[in-house]
Amino acid sequence: MSIEQYIKTDILQKRLADTSVLVVYDGEHRYQQLAQDMASEQCEVVDVSQGSLLTRQQAVSALSKLKSGKQLLVYVPKAAPMEEEEKQKDPFALYAAAGCVFPDPERSGDNFLDICLKAKPDQATEIRQLFEQNDNPSFEVINAIGGGVNWPTLQAALHTEGAANLLFKFMTANKEVQSKLAGQKSWHNEALSLFNSTLGLTLRTKQSSWSAIADELWRFVLFSEFVFDLNEAIPASLSDVMVAKSSAKPIIEELGDNLRKHTDYQSLYVERASAVEAELKLSALCVNITKLGNRDTFPFEEKCYLKQAIDALIADERDLTRKIVSEHANSVWSANSDSQVNWELVKSSQRLLETCEDLSRELPNFTKKQSDLIEFYQSSLRRADQLHREFEQAVNDCPVADDLMPGVVNLVRKNYRKLVESVQLRFTHFVNDSGWPPAGFLSNTQVFDSKVEPLLKSSGNRVAYLMVDALRYELGFELNKQLVEDADSHLFAAFATLPSITPVGMASLLPGAYEHLSVSLEDGKTKALYKGKPVGDVAQRMGVFKSQYGDRFHEMTLKDFVKMPKSKSIATSVDLLVIRSTEIDSFFENHPEDAPSMMQRELKQIRQAVNKLQSQGFQKVFIVTDHGFYMNNAQEAGDNVKNPDTNWKVEHQRILLGAGNLDDLHYSLANDKLGIKSDISMFAGPRSLAPYRKGMLYYHGGLSLQECLVPVIEITLKSSVVKAGQTASVVLDYKKGAKRITTRFAVIELKLESLSADLFGEAEDLETTEILLEAHSGTGKNLQVVGEARPGEYVNAATGTVTLEPGDTIKVTLKMDPEFEGKFKVKAIDPVTNSILGDVLELETDYAV
Structure with missing residues (x-):
């Protein structure tokens, strides 16, 4: 060539x-x-x-x-x-x-000399001598060097020419090529010549089989790349291991790059490199090496780079952390599930740390007025809560987070807590002075009457009212970003009713709540009353809707609505459909560590419900919630507040009801400053984010932006469903056709392809596509979701959707249900229509333990 x-x-x-x-x-x-x-x-x-x-x-x-x-x-x-x-x-x-x-x-390797060495590695000596005499030789002169050298048998067997290509094809030879070589003898001497002239390798093995020679060649090439990349001397115990001649460095690096980058050979590379590392005991012998260079030749290097990124993070060297992450987090070793979750924890840590630092610098500009602080939360501060939720999910997914990242988890939590506490103290100061809810903002008790009731004054307007428990503002923000892609969706902010607990919060969303709702204490328990009657449970609250709207009203759970068969429809006489969901709050109350990942399913169902409501002929959808929540993973020893007086009724460990003594660590609100009717003389609570009981990872009930600032999403649906036909297919692969997964974090490869072509046979231009990646077991009514995409670079942490760009092949970690074992199917699913996009990948678990 x-x-x-x-x-x-x-x-x-x-x-x-x-x-x-x-x-x-x-x-x-x-x-x-x-x-x-x-x-x-x-x-x-x-x-x-x-x-x-x-x-x-x-x-x-x-x-x-x-x-x-x-x-x-x-x-x-x-x-x-x-x-x-x-x-x-x-x-x-x-x-x-x-x-x-x-x-x-x-x-590296882009100067003309290195290019010539890569093109003609077998003539490296002559090329270097030429460049010593002439630093800009012509193409003709380069082509004239070594014109007679070739390896005809190898070229015929491997179907390529040129030393670099021959080496690559020899190392990756398939069974057919190996069989062809086994039936010939002349290639052996050609291989000896190729290896020696190109790399400086003299084979030690006396065997003439492809297998024995390939083993030695792989070891030689990979170890040479490792040594060339080192910025310090190799250990003395490895000094006898053969290394390529220095002039072969360009071709060694090219071979390593191509073997790792070529998706067809990545699994082979991982297998070979892991074997060489184990054979040479590199992980143990190189334990004290710190200056590794920039290449990801062996798996132990990736662990060293990870540790370097962690050390840089702790040392506040963010640029260095970012550089290490960008160069090594997506290496060939990232296909290993443990590697992916570890790197994702580093990236999540850095995102949250940097965001907290940026917001801390900006915060003083928004603390003079309550309205400024609230608007700053809506525009920017909510981002810290979002990233903290994603960070805690990454911590929970990383099985050895505390051992792998000593100090990092605590450092990140401490920085987050410092920011949100500084916001909290300003917020409770404003509320203590001005009362509740904040002036100029919508109260939850006004939502139905101001948003929904006007539409129901005349029949024919069909409205769905989704009452979602514990959908805090930052989650609503992320959900709305997804809904905007499907319909005309707008996000508003409202404030929850105190105490921010479910019975009171859900009652505040009833018709006429501003006028008729009150809160009382009966037998030491908090009661929500509507026109003096209890509305603390679902049946009582639904009774209020029924009494006001009669047959125009219907209600059901979100789960039941989404699963409702297509053949069944909501009666056309129903103008108000109330859909209820309690899953998010339930996840957090019962399994707080797993809740951040579990809530993805609920947001997915909400999105599917919106699409289904459009097909059912509804014009408007309102998504509302009773309260938010605070994730208290950043708690420290003694991180709780003491009840100043036993006369108080403690509600949800975050608010005091009644009357009693207070210290400077508490705010207080008389009942004429509550924004709701109540015979309770005073509401009080900690100015900080601390609860009254130690060890609580999740709570609501008190006064904070996380607990009390809630989303209201208003969606206008189209009069008819217009859904384009499927034009794209998602191709799924697991380890080049492997059928068994050996870990509960399986890395799936995804690629977006076009299904259609124009008159000239060219595929239509594809657009960025959003999908859900799920593992299913069973069929029909017995269908279960047993695995979902783990949040990461391509996966939205709130909604679980995967973003695919045309032409790109990406890797996404499928997080399997720890209780599931057996056969399952991996599917790419349209998050709106729930239809399957492309072929189904059939796999089976084969866990070691």
């Missing part, structure tokens, strides 16, 4: 295939003709040397019109800008940012 062909096929074409946009900077004017030769129907080439203004306009036009499958190459006859200031002045730097660069000054 000529050097020109090598550059075109192995560099320019590969980079264009990866990024679609490539800028070729060429100060020596070496690559101009090669760049021009890349022009085709698929690839548009813009040669800047032909005139700056016109070509700049051409490049802008080409970039703006770039479609999936099309490519753009921009040739710039000058050296690539190195400094940030130079890049800002370079009009073509934005194309480099959108795609990639050649030669890339930051990429």
Whole structure:
């Protein structure tokens, strides 16, 4: 292969295939003709040397019109800008940012010498001698070197040519190729020549079988890459292990990169590298090495990089943490489930720490007025609660979090607690002075009368009223982001009624609650009363709706509505459908550690319910809630507040009702400042986020933005369901066709493909697609969800939806139900229609324990 062909096929074409946009900077004017030769129907080439203004306009036009499958190459006859200031002045730097660069000054092996060595590794000595005499030899001179060297038998058996390609094909030979080699003898001497001239490898094995030779070649290549990458000396005990000659470094690195990057061979690479690491005892012998370099050759290195990221996080070296994560968190070893959950915990930790620091700097600008603080929470502070929820989910998913990350979990929790406590103290100070609810904001007792009742004054308007227990504001925000994609959805904020407990909170959402609801103490228990009658349970509250709307009213649980057969419909006489859900609160009350992941199912069902309501002919949907909640994972020793007086009735460990003594650690509200009728003389509670009892991981009932600021989502549905036909399919794979999973965190590979083509046979342009990834067991009424996508880079932590970009292949961890074992099916599901997108992956558990 000529050097020109090598550059075109192995560099320019590969980079264009990866990024679609490539800028070729060429100060020596070496690559101009090669760049021009890349022009085709698929690839548009813009040669800047032909005139700056016109070509700049051409490049802008080409970039703006770039479609999936099309490519753009921009040739710039000058050296690539190195400094940030130079890049800002370079009009073509934005194309480099959108795609990639050649030669890339930051990429090892992109200078002309290294390219020549990769193209002709077997002539490395002659090439180096040539460059010592002439640092810019022509292509013709390079092509003239070693023209007579070849390995005909190997070339015929492996169906390729060129030393680098032959080595790659030999290392990855399949059964058919191995069988072909076993029936011949001449390839053996050719292999000896290839290995020696290209890598400096003299085989030690006396066997002539492919298996024995491949074992030694894999060990030699991988260990050589490891040694070349080290920034310190190898241990003395490894000094006798053979290493490639220094001139072979470019081809060694190219082999390692290709073996790891090529998805067809990643499983083989993992198997081989793990075996070499174990054989050479690298994990134990290299335990004291700290300067590893940048390559992910062996699995033990990934653990070292993880520890370095953790150490940098604790040392407050965020740039270093970010660099390590970007370079190593998505390595070939991330397909290992433990690796993924560990790296996700590091990334989640860094996101929360950085967000808390940013918000802490901004907070003083929003603490002078109560309205400013509340609006700041809605726009920004809620992000800390969201990321904290995701962080705690990552901690719970990481089986060795405390051992793996000493100090990190506590550090993150401490920083989060510091931020939310500073917000809490300002918030309770404002409420103590001005009363409840905050002036100028919607109260939950006003929601039904202001939002729903006007629509029901005349028949024909069909409204669904989803009463969701414990849907705090940040969750509502995330849910609304998903709903906006399906319908005309708007998010509002309201304030819960005190005490922020379910019986009172749900009663505050009834019709006429502002006028008729009151709170009382009877026999030491908090009672919600509607026109003086109890409304503390579901039947009593639904009775209020029934008495007011009669046959126009119907109610059911969210679970029952979603599972309702398509053949069944809500009677057309029903104008008000109340749908109830208590799952989120129930998850947290009974299983607080698992609740962040379990709530995804509830939000998924809400979204499906909205779609179903549209098909049932409803025009409006309101999603409301009784209260929020606070996750108290950041508690410390002694982190609770003492009840100042035993005369108080303690409700939900977060609020005091009645009368008694108070200290400076408490706020207090007389019953004329409660925003609700009550014969209770006073409501009081801790100014901080601490409860009255130790060890509570989850609570509500008191006064905080997390407990009391709640979402109201108003959705306008279309008059008829318009759903485009399925145009995309999701291809699923597990370990290149493996049928058994050996861990409860199985890494599934997903790719989005088009189902349709135009008149010319070209696939339609795909758009970013959102799916649910689930594992199902059983069928029909016995169908159970036994696994779901674990939150991560591509998975929304609140809703569990996976985002797929056209052409990308991504890896998502499927978190299996720890109680399930047996056969199951993995499905990509439309989160709105619940239809299956693509083929089903059939697997079976095979856990070691």
